[in-house]
Amino acid sequence: MNFLEAICTLTYSTDSGRDRGSVYYLRNMLNARNVKGDVRNQYRAYKLLYYTVLDAMCCLLFLKELGLNDFEENIPFPENFQQFSQEDKIAWINEICRSLLRKHFFDSSSDIFSQLREILADANHPENYWTSQLKDSRVKCHFCEKTYAYVGSLKVHEEKIHNAVTPQIKAKRKSSTEKDEVQGYCLQVFKLSLLHKNLDSAVDMADRDRSVKSAKYELPVYNLTNKTKYAIGSIHLITLLESSILNEDQKQRLVANRFINLVKQRDQRHVFRIPDKRKHSCTF
Incomplete structure (x- = not known):
C-alpha cells in the first residue's frame, strides 16, 4: 500500500483530468468512481485502476511489437506453430515479452533511475566530490585534516574556513530531439505499475x-x-x-x-x- 501510495504521488493528480493519457484522465474515462480520496483508504480500487492501465499498455506494446494495428488482425505466428510443443509455444511468447521488457523497461534512459546511474558511473560528478575522501564513515576536508560525520558539516567548514566554492550540478539542456513528455509519463506509469505488480504477486506467492x-x-x-x-x-x-x-x-x-x-x-x-x-x- 505504501509503495502504491508513492507511485500515485508521482503519477496521479486530480488536476490532470483534461490531459489525455494521464491516470486520472483514464480513471474518468473508465468511470472508476471508487478511486477517490487517499490510497490507504481505497487501496484495492487504486490497484485495480493501475492494473487495468498496465494491461492496456501491455496489449498495445504487444501489437506494436508484432506490427499490428488492432485486435482484429491476425497474429503472425511462426510456420508450423500448431506442431510446436507446449514448451516451445510458451518460449515463443516469453521471447516477445523479454524483448518488450528489455526495450521499454531496462534500455530506456528516460526514467527515475537515470540520474542515479549518471552519478554512479561518473567518478567526477559533483555529488561524488564530497564522498571521494570517505574514510571510517567520516568525510575528510579537501584542504586540512579535519573530518566530519555529515557532508553538510563539511560543506559549511570548507565554505567558512577555506572560502571554498561548492561544486554546482549543471542541469542538462533538453535537446530538440528528446521524446515528448506524454511518452515519458506513460513509460513511467508502465514501469512503476510493473514494479508494484511484481511486489504484489511476490507477496501473494x-x-x-x-x-x-x-x-x-x-x-x-x-x-x-x-x-x-x-x-x-x-x-x-x-x-x-x-x-x-x-x-x-x-x-x-x-x-x-x-x-x-x-x-x-x-x-x-x-x-x-x-x-x-x-x-x-x-x-x-
Missing part, C-alpha cells in the same frame, strides 16, 4: 527472494516521494544482504523471515476432546 530484490527498485521511489521511513527500511534490508555484516546463514534466515516465522513454541500442550452429553458436542 510468498516469493521471498523476489520481494527482497524489489526493495532495490522501491528505494528511489521512496526517496523521490519523501517517504523517509520506508527508504531507510529499504536501505537497511539491502545493506544487510549485500554487505559482509551477516554470514550466509543469517542472510538466508533474514530472507526466509520475510514470510516464515521460524520461532518455535517451547511449551506446546496437548489438547484433548471431551464429549459433552448435555450439548451433544465437544469441548476443548
Whole structure:
C-alpha cells in the first residue's frame, strides 16, 4: 500500500483530468468512481485502476511489437506453430515479452533511475566530490585534516574556513530531439505499475527472494516521494544482504523471515476432546 501510495504521488493528480493519457484522465474515462480520496483508504480500487492501465499498455506494446494495428488482425505466428510443443509455444511468447521488457523497461534512459546511474558511473560528478575522501564513515576536508560525520558539516567548514566554492550540478539542456513528455509519463506509469505488480504477486506467492530484490527498485521511489521511513527500511534490508555484516546463514534466515516465522513454541500442550452429553458436542 505504501509503495502504491508513492507511485500515485508521482503519477496521479486530480488536476490532470483534461490531459489525455494521464491516470486520472483514464480513471474518468473508465468511470472508476471508487478511486477517490487517499490510497490507504481505497487501496484495492487504486490497484485495480493501475492494473487495468498496465494491461492496456501491455496489449498495445504487444501489437506494436508484432506490427499490428488492432485486435482484429491476425497474429503472425511462426510456420508450423500448431506442431510446436507446449514448451516451445510458451518460449515463443516469453521471447516477445523479454524483448518488450528489455526495450521499454531496462534500455530506456528516460526514467527515475537515470540520474542515479549518471552519478554512479561518473567518478567526477559533483555529488561524488564530497564522498571521494570517505574514510571510517567520516568525510575528510579537501584542504586540512579535519573530518566530519555529515557532508553538510563539511560543506559549511570548507565554505567558512577555506572560502571554498561548492561544486554546482549543471542541469542538462533538453535537446530538440528528446521524446515528448506524454511518452515519458506513460513509460513511467508502465514501469512503476510493473514494479508494484511484481511486489504484489511476490507477496501473494510468498516469493521471498523476489520481494527482497524489489526493495532495490522501491528505494528511489521512496526517496523521490519523501517517504523517509520506508527508504531507510529499504536501505537497511539491502545493506544487510549485500554487505559482509551477516554470514550466509543469517542472510538466508533474514530472507526466509520475510514470510516464515521460524520461532518455535517451547511449551506446546496437548489438547484433548471431551464429549459433552448435555450439548451433544465437544469441548476443548
